[in-house]
Amino acid sequence: MNSRMLPPLLIDEVANPMTAALEMRNITKRFPGVTALDNVTFTVKKGEVHALCGENGAGKSTLMKVLSGLYPHGSYEGQIVIDGEEKKFHQIKDAEQAGVAIIYQELALAKDLSVGENLFLGKVPAKWGIINWEQVFHESGHWLREVGLVDVNPEQETGTLGIGKQQQIEIAKALSKNANLLILDEPTAALTEQEVEILLNILQDFKKRGVTCIYISHKLNEVFAIADTVTVLRDGQTIGTYPIGELTEDKVISLMVGRELKERFPRMPSNPGEVVLRVSDYSVINPNQPSKKVIDSFSFDVRRGEILGIAGLMGAGRTELVMSLFGAYAGKSQGKVEIDGKPVKLSDTRAAIREGLALVSEDRKKYGLVLGMDIKSNVSMASLSSIAPGGVINHYKEAVSGNHYLSSLRIKANSVETVVGTLSGGNQQKVVLGKWLMTNPKVLILDEPTRGIDVGAKFEIYNIMNELVSQGVAIIMISSELPELLGMSHRIMVIAEGKQTGMFQAEEATQELIMAAATGGNRI
Structure with missing residues (x-):
C-alpha cells in the first residue's frame, strides 16, 4: 500500500512506537465576534505528561472544554481522536465514559460530604434505593491509596482536609471513573511547596503506569520538572510542540508571548528615600486561640x-x-505603627x-x-x-x-x-x-x-x-x-x-x- 494513502494516525504509529492517546485535529471554536481557537492541532502520546502552555486568553481552557465535552460536538469544527477512534462528545458524561477526566483549579468537591461520598457522587452503588455504604467506603479506600492518601478515612468530612489532600481526592475521583487521560488545569495554584512535590510525585507514578496527563500551568519550573512534551498556544493558534529537552524557560516564554523578554524581573535600581512605614515590637493574637500569637514581636520599616x-x-x-x-x-494586635514618623x-x-x-x-x-x-x-x-x-x-x-x-x-x-x-x-x-x-x-x-x-x-x-x-x-x-x-x-x-x-x-x-x-x- 502507498504510505500516502494511510490516514495520519497510522503514519504516526509507523514512525513512532509511542502511539497517540489523543489527537485534536484542526479545532476551531468561535464565539460571537471572537475566534477563540483557530485550526488548533494537539497530539498527546500514550503514557506521557504533556504540558499545555500559553498566556491567559491563548485558548488553553477553551481547548480543554472542547475535549471534556463542555463544548459539545457541533459547537466547534475539527476532530477529536482517542486511541485511533474519532469521538463526538455531546456532554461531559460522554467524555468521562471515553476515559477523559478534567480537574480544574477550583475544586468541585462537596465539602460537607464525606470523602467516600465525594468519590461516588453520581454513581453511588444502590439496590432498591438503599445505598451500599460498605462498598462505598471499601472501594474509596482503594482509590485513596492509589493517590497516596493512606492516612485519610473515607468516612471523614472532606472540608476538614487541607487543599493539597482535597486535590488528591479529585484525582482519586477521576481514577475511580476509569480515566486514562487526566487533565490538570493549574493544579498547584493554592498548594504549598510540599503539596506540590507530592502531586508531582503522584504524576510521575501515574506516568510509569501508563496514565496519560495533560498539565496546564503558568509555573514553568513545574512544567520542566514533570513534562515530557510541551505544546504552546498563542492567540488561539498552535505555535508548536517540542520535547522538553529542546526547551528552556526563556524559550517557552518567548513562544508564549511572541517576543523575547530580555529580563523576566526588571527590578529598578535601589534608591530608597525616607521611612514611610515603621513597625515596632508588633504582635498579632490568634483570634481562635487567644493564648497564641500568629505574629510575635515584629520590627521592620x-x-x-x-x-x-x-x-x-x-x-x-x-x-x-x-x-x-x-x-x-x-486577631487583636499589640505594638507601635508609625507612618511618616x-x-x-x-x-x-x-x-x-x-x-x-x-x-x-x-x-x-x-x-x-x-x-x-x-x-x-x-x-x-x-x-x-x-x-x-x-x-x-x-x-x-x-x-x-x-x-x-x-x-x-x-x-x-x-x-x-x-x-x-x-x-x-x-x-x-x-x-x-x-x-x-x-x-x-x-x-x-x-x-x-x-x-x-x-x-x-x-x-x-x-x-x-x-x-x-x-x-x-x-x-x-x-x-x-x-x-x-x-x-x-x-x-x-x-x-x-x-x-x-x-x-x-x-x-x-x-x-x-x-x-x-x-x-x-x-x-x-
Whole structure:
C-alpha cells in the first residue's frame, strides 16, 4: 500500500512506537465576534505528561472544554481522536465514559460530604434505593491509596482536609471513573511547596503506569520538572510542540508571548528615600486561640521608592501580618505603627486607607473584586468619597477615573463598562491595582500579586510596580515564588512560625539563605 494513502494516525504509529492517546485535529471554536481557537492541532502520546502552555486568553481552557465535552460536538469544527477512534462528545458524561477526566483549579468537591461520598457522587452503588455504604467506603479506600492518601478515612468530612489532600481526592475521583487521560488545569495554584512535590510525585507514578496527563500551568519550573512534551498556544493558534529537552524557560516564554523578554524581573535600581512605614515590637493574637500569637514581636520599616519582599512558608504568618496592619484581621494586635514618623492606630480598613495604606489581597476574586460589576465600579469602590459628594455617585467622574486606569494599566477590555468577571486573571489583577492606586497610597501591600497569571501579564505587573517605585510609593510584596522575590525586591524579610528570622539585602540574598531562614534558621 502507498504510505500516502494511510490516514495520519497510522503514519504516526509507523514512525513512532509511542502511539497517540489523543489527537485534536484542526479545532476551531468561535464565539460571537471572537475566534477563540483557530485550526488548533494537539497530539498527546500514550503514557506521557504533556504540558499545555500559553498566556491567559491563548485558548488553553477553551481547548480543554472542547475535549471534556463542555463544548459539545457541533459547537466547534475539527476532530477529536482517542486511541485511533474519532469521538463526538455531546456532554461531559460522554467524555468521562471515553476515559477523559478534567480537574480544574477550583475544586468541585462537596465539602460537607464525606470523602467516600465525594468519590461516588453520581454513581453511588444502590439496590432498591438503599445505598451500599460498605462498598462505598471499601472501594474509596482503594482509590485513596492509589493517590497516596493512606492516612485519610473515607468516612471523614472532606472540608476538614487541607487543599493539597482535597486535590488528591479529585484525582482519586477521576481514577475511580476509569480515566486514562487526566487533565490538570493549574493544579498547584493554592498548594504549598510540599503539596506540590507530592502531586508531582503522584504524576510521575501515574506516568510509569501508563496514565496519560495533560498539565496546564503558568509555573514553568513545574512544567520542566514533570513534562515530557510541551505544546504552546498563542492567540488561539498552535505555535508548536517540542520535547522538553529542546526547551528552556526563556524559550517557552518567548513562544508564549511572541517576543523575547530580555529580563523576566526588571527590578529598578535601589534608591530608597525616607521611612514611610515603621513597625515596632508588633504582635498579632490568634483570634481562635487567644493564648497564641500568629505574629510575635515584629520590627521592620519600609522606605519610599523601595520594594520590601516578605518570604516564608505557607502558614508562617505573612498574610496575617499585612492583614492586621491593614485593619482587616480579626486577631487583636499589640505594638507601635508609625507612618511618616507619626504614630497611627489602624483599627479598621477605613483607618488604614485614610493613613495611606492599600492592600491587594492574595484572593482577588474573594476579597478584591465584585466579579458581576464593571471595571469602573470596581476601580472606584475604595474611593467613593472622591466621586460621590453627598453620597451620590458622580458617574461622569467614575467613568473618567475608570478610563484613566484602563489606559495607564493597559487593561485589555472593550470599555470601562466591561464586566470584571469576563476578564483574564492578569487583567482582573490590574483592575484591583487600579482600585487601590485611586486611593493614592503611600504604602502598597501586594499579597501574591502574580498568582495565577501568565508570564506576559506578570511582566506587565512588574513594570507597574517599577513605575510606582519611581514615583516614591513604598511597596511590600509577599510571594511564594522565590525567583520573583529575589528578582524584584530591594530587601527581603523572612517569617517562620510568626517570628522574623531573616532580613537580607537583595545583593546578598539567595534561595538557600531564604529557605534556611524560612524553615526556622534564626539569623536575627
